[in-house]
Amino acid sequence: MASQLRQQCLWEHVLPPSAPGTPLAGETTAEVCVIGAGITGLCAAIHLLEQGRTVVVIDANRVGHGGSGRNVGLVNAGTWIKPDDVEATLGPVQGARLNSVLGQAPAEVFAMIERHGIDCQARNEGTLHMAHNPAGVADLRARHAQWSRRGADVELLSGGRCEEYCGTDKVAAALLDRRAGTLNPMAYARGLAAVVERLGGRLFQQSAVTGLQREGFGWRAHTAAGSVLADKVVISTGAYTEGEWSVVRGNYFRGYYYQVASRPLEGAAAEGVLPHGQGSWDTRAVLSSIRRDSEGRLLLGSLGRVDNKPAWFIKAWADRIQRHYFPALGKVEWDMHWTGMLDFTPDHLMRLYEPAAGLVAVTGYNGRGNTTGTVVGRALAEFLLTDRAEDLPIPFSANKPVSVPGLRSAFYETGFSLYHAGQCLRVIL
Structure with missing residues (x-):
């Protein structure tokens, strides 16, 4: 008898059931409120907590519910587009900085996993970008040349070596990126959430934000049953952003x-x-x-x-x-x-925003959330601590709705x- 095809996320299926999330009830305060318990928000919270800040994280659903827990689980280096194209779009200085930061992003992910003992089936064996036709081979040759000029550990496989690594003779060439790897993304997100709570952060789930407004020198985030008053706010809800309150809505x-x-x-x-x-x-x-x-x-x-x-x-x-x-x-x-x-985003590059003092946001990972979210979470936290915008991986963008x-x-x-x-x-x- 043929098996029944179920609609269920494998990454959650293979993990033990998670404890019910605690919704936010009543009023609470923190130095920083993080909206969105995905990889970006959780990594930002961890860095802030390690620097002695008080942090509240709130999410409309459960940890890992969004793209953070439902993706392929690739720990990729770089952006979706070629590094030369990144520099052509952003300029040689800013483009080179983003290429460098995201080129090293897999190492940061694996270091985070090791440092905090996160069990997420992580493997640092690399990834394979496989050419399906001659045009694909040409594309991989260009990527190989561009990353090699930047010192990346990449190899263009062909012939028997390509067939050995891919396990198929239908691929003419493959770009092996040894910087990269794989993991269970839901386990990674849950592991990050456990670190947040272990460091003293407060995590509230099933608590959709219904409004965000200035209050005194800080910000108040409202939910159906409570609110958080914080000096600063990180918005990291990505494609799962809902509600007219969010400054990133419409920018992707x-x-x-x-x-x-x-x-x-x-x-x-x-x-x-x-x-x-x-x-x-x-x-x-x-x-x-x-x-x-x-x-x-x-x-x-x-x-x-x-x-x-x-x-x-x-x-x-x-x-x-x-x-x-x-x-x-x-x-x-x-x-x-x-x-x-x-x-x-139309140019396949992320956007960072500072629409007002003490409020930062990000969107547009274009499918590279495991690595980009990890480094951007840290970068946004460091900006809130130091106010040094020049240290961000990419400059803040003006509000330019798609x-x-x-x-x-x-x-x-x-x-x-x-x-x-x-x-x-x-x-x-």
Whole structure:
């Protein structure tokens, strides 16, 4: 009998059930209020607590509910775009700084995990960016050359070495980035939350912010059942930002990313898939991500959403990708699927904001939240401590809302759905 395909996030499924979150009730005070218990907000809170500040973290849902706990789990270096393009957009000085900070970001993630003893199945084995056609090979050659000039530990694999690392002969070349790696993102987020509480921070969940206003020299964040009065505020809600109170709303457009996980796989064919432990993604415009988890499951993902699509569609897409890259696996039983949201910006670069004194915000990770969130959380905390904007990885942006963000989101989602339908019908791959 075929397995039933469940709508459930694997990363949460493999962890012990978390304790019910405590909602905020009544009034409380802190030196800093962090809105959003994802990777950015939790890392900011940890750094502030380590410097002796009092911190309250509030979240509309549960720790890891958003993109922080639902992503692919890649610990990537750099941005979505090439490092030369970053410097062309930001200028040589600021662009070089951002490339340097995010190039070293995986090391900061792994150091955070080790320093605090976070059990999140982290592996620092690198990642593989896989070329699906000749244009993809050219793209990887450019990325390899640009990162190599900056001293990064990257290698362009081809021939038998590429097939060995990827576990498929359908990839002409692959960029191995040894700086990078993988983890269970939900376990990472929960581990960070545990550190916050261990350091004396107060964490309130199921407490959506309904308003944020100036009060005296500070800020008051309101929820349905309480409020937090703080000297300073960090807004780190990303694509899950809700409510007109937020200064970042409208400065990005939402996208979606879905994943499908198999049951645990065994045998020589399964062990031949990404045998050295890297996570990977290909060079398609509508990419496919591929990785295995610590229990041998095969995880496939792509841009778009499947929480609104039937099981046959999801299975047909996953079968198509799996049979193209790894036909030796035979028939794979798909077990669960889940969809998360991303905050995109037109130039694929994040934005930092300081709309008023003592209020900072970030948006636009463009799918690179595990590493970017870790370093930006620390950077925002350091800014609140020192007021040194020049030390930020990227300058503060002016408030420049994205035009018709809802239409952009709908346009992209329609395109992704049509592309995936073409894959299911074997019209395209």
